[in-house]
Amino acid sequence: MSRPICAQINLAALRHNLNQVRDLAPNSKIWAVIKANGYGHGVGRVANQLASADGFAVASVDEALILRQKGFIHRILLLEGVFSADEINLVEQHRLEMVVHSPHQVNWLLKADIQTPIKVWVKLDTGMHRLGFSPQDFEQIMIKLQSVQPRISLHVMSHFASASESAEFTAKQLAVFEQMTQNLDYPRSFANSAAVQHLTQAHFEWVRPGIMLYGAGILNKWQTQFRAVLTFRTKLISLKWIEPDEAVGYGQTWQAERRSLIGVAAAGYGDGYPRHAPSGTPVLVNGERAQIVGRVSMDMITIDLTDFADTVKIGDPVILWGDGLSVDEIADSAGTIGYELLCGITQRVPIVEVNSEVQ
Incomplete structure (x- = not known):
């Protein structure tokens, strides 16, 4: 007889939590973030229950290919983009979408022999200072990428540093994002789990819930709405x-x-x-x-x-x-x-x- 310990996963809770996200962001499409093996819950198991999401977001090509091998035909976004120029071929072959956050990735795209248009999400660094282009460089980066349209389809995104901790800094990030994208007619994504819950003005066309899908990271006012998975x-x-x-x-x-x-x-x-x-x-x-x-x-x-x-x-x-x-x-x-x-x-x-x- 084995030790009496287990991780019990409630599949219905995953579906319920996704529905709660839809209620909070009814006018946005949903990237269900299922990187890191579905936050430890099993990526295939999680994807099956979140199949009604508009797309899946993962960290890298290898995580995306696991989903393709399991038969998922959803839109899949690579949150860290590609790690080599050769991976752009895999992005095109498997109909993936990629974040572009650094000049070397832009150069790879400009040189790539792309036959089927690739959806590209350009990441603007609004203050987190991890990945993304500074506001000073963003406009020139967009001009470069626009030069290879329609081989690529452009989208814009950013990431909050303290959406559940610092209202002042979050407001500054949002102001930068709105200023830099106000004249662009591209789909946008900014809201993570915390912003989905309390920052409706950041929902834009796509939201990116992660930890909240698993019933964690829930703000006090929504505690009764979500369930631990x-x-x-x-x-x-x-x-x-x-x-x-x-x-x-x-x-x-x-x-x-x-x-x-x-x-x-x-x-x-x-x-x-x-x-x-x-x-x-x-x-x-x-x-x-x-x-x-x-x-x-x-x-x-x-x-x-x-x-x-x-x-x-x-x-x-x-x-x-x-x-x-x-x-x-x-x-x-x-x-x-x-x-x-x-x-x-x-x-x-x-x-x-x-x-x-x-x-």
């Missing part, structure tokens, strides 16, 4: 009483202040649970909030169950995050983000699919 589950495998001042786990980082019932759950950093989650990080045991204590081990976490001593037993269910306990809360406690936790569940954890319709 992945629930990380395990069970209690041990119960033990310890006396006051006795310690638990490696390094003796937590000591009991009272006689305490310590439960052990089969989950650890070898499964993708964050090693740096501190004492006090919540879990759900039988649906009730409890707290982990001591250091996270490779295969186990320890939980203070003193307040539930009369009801808990070996084999009781433990939810590490997901249904009823947001991955964002666990990530915040561990000093990281929900994206990393969802992508970090390891291969030894079995996937269990459910299809529980959302009420």
Whole structure:
């Protein structure tokens, strides 16, 4: 019998969350972002459930080809563009769309022998300073690319740096984007998950929801609208009483202040649970909030169950995050983000699919 840990994926929740995005951005088309193996949920599984999206966005050609090999005929956008001139042939052959963010990519396009028009998304750097052309260079870049039309079909995009954190900086980015694109008659895309939720003026022709499709990164006003897709589950495998001042786990980082019932759950950093989650990080045991204590081990976490001593037993269910306990809360406690936790569940954890319709 295998360890009692699994990643339970609710397929219906994916479909539900996509519908919620449509409600929030009814006048925009949707790029469903499914890079990094569908944020750790399985790219084929996710694409099947998000098949009604207008297109899929991935990081690179290799991710796009997996979707083509699985039979998906959707529009597919390469968010990092191509990494060599040779990949432009694959873009054309497999009807992909590519972001162009750097001068060397422009040069590759200008020299490419393109027979079938390629949809190109020119990335404007509005202040994130990661990928994209500066406002000072953008106009000349557009002129160069316009010179090879109709071999390419132009679109424009940018990316928010702090859409859920800094209203002032977000407004500056949006102002730059609107100023630089106001006289261009090309489809535009700017809104990520945070902007989809609270910045309707940034929706434009296309929105690019990512983490929100998986039920994470949800702003407070929309918490009840979205559902967690992945629930990380395990069970209690041990119960033990310890006396006051006795310690638990490696390094003796937590000591009991009272006689305490310590439960052990089969989950650890070898499964993708964050090693740096501190004492006090919540879990759900039988649906009730409890707290982990001591250091996270490779295969186990320890939980203070003193307040539930009369009801808990070996084999009781433990939810590490997901249904009823947001991955964002666990990530915040561990000093990281929900994206990393969802992508970090390891291969030894079995996937269990459910299809529980959302009420």
